Amino acid sequence: MQYLVNVIDSRADSGTAEEAAAIDEFNDKLREGGHWVFAAGLAHPSASTVIDGRGDEPVLTDGPFVETKEFAAGFWIIEATDLDVALALMAEGSKACNRRLEVRPVHTEA
Amino acid sequence: MTDAQEALTRAHREEWARVVAVLAKRFGNLGTAEDAAAEAFAAAAEHWPAEGVPPNPGAWLTTTANRKAIDQIRREGKRDGKHQEAQRVYAAEPEPRGPIDDDRLRLVFTCCHPALSVEARVALTLRMVGGLAVPEIARAFLVQDTTMGARITRAKAKIAAARIPYRVPAAEDLPRRVSGVLAVLYLIFNEGYFASGPDTAPVREELTGEAIRLARLLRELLPDDGEVAGMLALMLLTDARRAARVSSAGELVPLPEQDRGLWNTALIAEGHALVRERLASGEAPGRYQLLAAINAVHTDGDASDWTQVVALYDQLLRLDASPITRLNRAIAVGERDGAEAGLALVDALEPDLAGYHAFHAARAALLQRLGWATGACEAYDEAIRLAENTAEIAFLTRRREQARPD
Structure with missing residues (x-):
């Protein structure tokens, strides 16, 4: 079972060097436990482009698809047997990155 | 009631949670378990009156529910194999055994999982563990059947999609999780x-x-x-006073004025026994045990021993320094040391409790005892404006009339 973990933030590029070090350490722990799938930081949503390619010509729009005060500043994809395992891990992840996190299940395909 | 009806009612009360719990484990899906249990009870209602009550009703119901679940999965398998497979989540995992292993306990912890909203926990617990029908739960919480149905469906879908596990938590998480379950039960009790x-x-x-x-x-x-025992004792000792708590005129009767002859002595004896058991354990009491002990003092002898009550509230404050606990302690101090002492403590809570009817009701009663009629009436007005319980509003209204200066 995989979970997408969004890092909730409201200020651009607000991460500190200490947080980055704590995240590295946490990521090592994820890898050791076999929970690591992927992780990345994201640029501010203002750098986003929305593309609609369903018509004849793709239509481009500047900015994120939804304007919110809070946005995902980064994400993890983790492997965990169930939500309790995922939540226990990401409670530590939240401490490491010093942000609130959204833990969202990835659809399981049979 | 016929024998069959009686047997069915008893089986529903005693076996529902077990049937749902066993099936949830076997099929790894709460929805399947709930539907199959409901179908099994419907089958019992059809067969038992005609064919007689089976010698082991619980086993009959589990076997029948099991068959219904398999039928349902076959039907759905033909229709949408992929969807059904996606719904079968947690059963496939090896399950680490918790400290106590009972299917019903797994069910309770899953229904009260902290990742679900409080409303969903209450609704799921009443449906899956309590066996209440959706319209009954909807009525209990004054919402539409469809709203309550959707709430339960959403919760079941989240349990499946997010893979909320079906198991008793590990020993180190147990106290926290039990406390979450107790909060759900207390919410149901207090709403009643x-x-x-x-x-x-x-x-x-x-x-x-x-x-x-x-x-x-x-x-x-x-x-x-200990906290589970405390919670049960607290509920029993509170519920024991139910008949004396509302007058024939529909007014709330405060504890010191209640007719103790109307109290349920069997419930009080059971509650006291639980409190004694906890005292004898020598373990430090938790919040619910202290609340139970306070209610044990209230239901002991001919009148409450306010010195003991204050001492217990002092102990409770060390665990739970919430304004409401402080208010209840202040009321007890008002009984022990006089209205002036109580009022000083109550007044200090205004910044936290100005929007809470019980704060104004407590102030009003203390002001009235001190003979400050105008202040008392104003406080009663505010309490009446904020109160939501019909019997309490009736009581406060009469008190306000008594307090009114001539």
Whole structure:
């Protein structure tokens, strides 16, 4: 079972060097436990482009698809047997990155 | 009631949670378990009156529900194999065994999982563990059947999609998780005991009764947990006073004025026995045990021993320094040391409790005792404006009339 973990933030590029070090350490722990799938930081949503390619010509729009005060500043994809395992891990992840996190299940395909 | 009906009612009360729990484990899906259990009870209602009550009703129901679940999965398998497979989540995993292993306990912890909203926890617990029908739960919480149905469906879908596990938590998480389960049960009880809303009966026995039944089940499953014993004792000692709590005129009767002859002595004896058991354990009491002990003092002898009550509130404050605990302590101090002492403590809570009816009701009663009629009336007005329980509003209104300066 995989979970997408969004890092909730409201200020651009607000991460500190200490947080980055704590995240590295946490990521090592994820890898050791076999929970690591992927992780990345994201640029501010203002750098986003929305593309609609369903018509004849793709239509481009500047900015994120939804304007919110809070946005995902980064994400993890983790492997965990169930939500309790995922939540226990990401409670530590939240401490490491010093942000609130959204833990969202990835659809399981049979 | 015929024998078959009686047997069915008893089986529903005693076996529903077990049937759902066993099936949820076997099929790894709460929805399947719930539907199959409901179908099995419907089958019992059809067969038992004609064919007689089976010698082991619980086993009959589980076997029947099991067959219904397999039928349902076959039907769905033909229709949408992929969807059905996606729904079968947690059963496929090897399950680490918790400290106590009972299918019903797994069910309780899953329904009260902290990742679900509080409303969803309450609704799921009443449906899956309590066996209440969706319209009954909807009525209990004054919402539409469809709203309650959707709430339960959403919760079941989240459990499946997010893979909320079906298991008893590990020993190190157990106290925290039990405390979450108790909070759900207490919420159900209080919604019954302090029912709110202008068209609502002041006490709703269907909810208090169900909460007590669930607390008894939890006590059976976790016999060594002090807070579970405390919760059951607290509910019993509170519910024991139910008949004396609302007058024939529909007014709330405050504890010191209640007719103790109307109290339920069997419930009081049971509650006291639980409190004594906890005292004898020598373990430090938790919040619910202290609240139970306070209620044990209230129901002991001919009148409350306010010195003991204050001492217990002092102990409770060390665990739970919430403004409401401080308010209840202040009221007890008002009884022990006089109205002036009580009022000083109550007044200090205004910044936290200005929007809470019980704060104004407590102030009003203390001001009235001190003979400050105008202040008392104003405080009663504010309490009446904020109160939601019909019996309490009736009581406060009469008190305000008595307080009015001539």
